[in-house]
Amino acid sequence: MPSLGAxxxxxxxxxxxxxxxxxxRRGDIVAVVETEKGAIEVEIFEDGTVEELLVAExxxxxxxxxxxxxxxxxxxxxxxxAPPQAAALPVPAAAPAPAATPVKAAEVSTGKKRVRASPAxxxxxxxxxxxxxxxxxxxPGGATVRADVERASRQAREKxxxxxxxxxxxxxxxxxxxxSKREIPHYYLSHSFDATAARAAIEKFNAGQPxxxxxxxxxxxxxxxxxxxxxxxxxxxxxxxxxxxxxxxxHVGIAIAIRxxxxxxxxxxxxxxxxxxELMVRMRDLVGxxxxxxxxxxxxxxxxxxVSSLGERGVEALLPVIYPPQVAIxxxxxxxxxxxxxxxxxxxxxxxxxxxxGDHRVSxxxxxxxxxxxxxxxxxxxxxx
Amino acid sequence: MTREELRAxxxxxxxxxxxxxxxxxxxDDADLREALDLDSMDIFNLVIALSKRLGVDxxxxxxxxxxxxxxxxxxxARLT
Numbered sequence: 001m002p003s004l005g006a007x008x009x010x011x012x013x014x015x016x017x018x019x020x021x022x023x024x025r026r027g028d029i030v031a032v033v034e035t036e037k038g039a040i041e042v043e044i045f046e047d048g049t050v051e052e053l054l055v056a057e058x059x060x061x062x063x064x065x066x067x068x069x070x071x072x073x074x075x076x077x078x079x080x081x082a083p084p085q086a087a088a089l090p091v092p093a094a095a096p097a098p099a100a101t102p103v104k105a106a107e108v109s110t111g112k113k114r115v116r117a118s119p120a121x122x123x124x125x126x127x128x129x130x131x132x133x134x135x136x137x138x139x140p141g142g143a144t145v146r147a148d149v150e151r152a153s154r155q156a157r158e159k160x161x162x163x164x165x166x167x168x169x170x171x172x173x174x175x176x177x178x179x180s181k182r183e184i185p186h187y188y189l190s191h192s193f194d195a196t197a198a199r200a201a202i203e204k205f206n207a208g209q210p211x212x213x214x215x216x217x218x219x220x221x222x223x224x225x226x227x228x229x230x231x232x233x234x235x236x237x238x239x240x241x242x243x244x245x246x247x248x249x250x251h252v253g254i255a256i257a258i259r260x261x262x263x264x265x266x267x268x269x270x271x272x273x274x275x276x277x278e279l280m281v282r283m284r285d286l287v288g289x290x291x292x293x294x295x296x297x298x299x300x301x302x303x304x305x306x307v308s309s310l311g312e313r314g315v316e317a318l319l320p321v322i323y324p325p326q327v328a329i330x331x332x333x334x335x336x337x338x339x340x341x342x343x344x345x346x347x348x349x350x351x352x353x354x355x356x357x358g359d360h361r362v363s364x365x366x367x368x369x370x371x372x373x374x375x376x377x378x379x380x381x382x383x384x385x
Numbered sequence: 386m387t388r389e390e391l392r393a394x395x396x397x398x399x400x401x402x403x404x405x406x407x408x409x410x411x412x413d414d415a416d417l418r419e420a421l422d423l424d425s426m427d428i429f430n431l432v433i434a435l436s437k438r439l440g441v442d443x444x445x446x447x448x449x450x451x452x453x454x455x456x457x458x459x460x461x462a463r464l465t
Contacts, residue, residue, distance in 0.1 A: 127401075127434070127437065128401050153401065203445070203446075206445040207444070207445065207446075209445070210436070211429075211432045211433040211436045211443060211445075212433050214429070214445055216425050216426065216429055217425075218425070218426070257424075259403060259405055259406070259422045260405060260422075283426075284426065284429070284430070287426050288430075311424045311425050311426075312418075312424070312425045313418055313419070313424065
């Protein structure tokens with residue numbers, strides 16, 4: 001049972017997706033686990049063949065319990081044999097990064113390819129934002145057909161957020177945030193700047209794009225943060241019992257609000273390597289899945305830094321709380337029309353306030369200020385994003 | 386497509402994006418973002434869904450027209 005957060009002690013195995021004899025590849029989703037954060041898909045981090053399932057469906061086991069034995073790798077899946085803190089980081093932080101993005105994409109599609117579904121069903125499921133793999137099929141050989149997707153879509157509406165238990169999620173947030181405020185000496189910095197260039201870049205890009213190809217400001221904010229922390233490694237990594245461990249990879253966690261209360265901040269892997277359109281597609285997918293309760297174990301376990309953006313309907317600035325074991329969180333307020341001095345005259349401008357909460361055990365305000373300045377520079381020169 | 390059909394289509398697509406949103410009690414002039422707690426990603430998804438469903442081109446600059454039910458019906462009625 002992998003630790004899907006520093007405060008997780010146990011999880012319930014809801015469903016096995018692989019069985020003894022099945023070949024598995026790194027990145028395949030092998031099981032669904034119910035935790036305080038909702039139903040999470042557990043990925044495997046090794047290649048091999050499933051030899052034996054050690055935990056039955058419906059069984060609740062402590063973090064660290066082996067879930068299955070995989071032949072050909074010599075390790076127990078999901079055991080996370082290490083203590084919870086370390087197990088919370090199945091990230092190959094030191095993994096060879098260059099090939100990471102294409103490989104990951106391939107693994108994800110491998111996982112999905114095994115689902116039997118008609119093209120029409122897949123299309124409709126994609127439009128409705130439903131994972132076709134979770135729909136019970138009634139077609140030939142159990143394949144999912146269009147009618148199954150229609151039914152699942154109706155059911156999803158009648159039974160909102162089947163995958164999310166909001167009271168459990170609230171407990172998970174409470175545990176993580178209380179620990180953060182107890183253990184992490186936060187310091188805060190705030191910086192306001194004119195966001196005209198970023199706005200203009202989006203308008204220019206979006207004109208002429210079909211709706212699904214367009215960008216939102218949020219994608220630029222996340223990309224600017226990912227590129228900025230690249231040069232400020234003390235803000236990207238994990239605080240562990242023996243001190244700070246910087247992460248080579250940059251997996252930006254995106255704080256996503258759930259209507260009616262609740263919050264999750266899963267990662268977009270290798271954020272710094274994604275183009276803006278790729279990042280936008282990933283963000284859209286992630287927001288949709290989080291709100292339906294369908295994110296994956298690696299996404300929830302391994303953000304290296306988090307971005308919290310208030311979007312268009314928020315307030316000027318936020319002072320965010322760091323998600324342990326991370327060491328920094330970047331907040332973006334709502335861009336507001338404000339009087340601004342441009343060429344010695346006052347003019348109305350969309351003013352964006354970016355904030356940083358940093359862990360004073362790891363970094364200091366001077367470097368934090370430089371980090372926020374770097375984010376501003378990147379957003380003022382969107383060609384670099 | 387009649388105005389009633391357009392209205393029903395919009396409500397159905399909002400339901401697909403935000404299944405927990407109570408569209409039945411949303412007034413035609415209410416700001417959907419405020420009334421149903423829709424964010425920019427939700428409006429983005431609504432523009433995509435309505436463009437596909439109705440086969441119309443909704444420029445990015447016009448997304449703001451979709452933030453009330455009446456505004457959206459007026460706008461889409463002219464396009465369809």
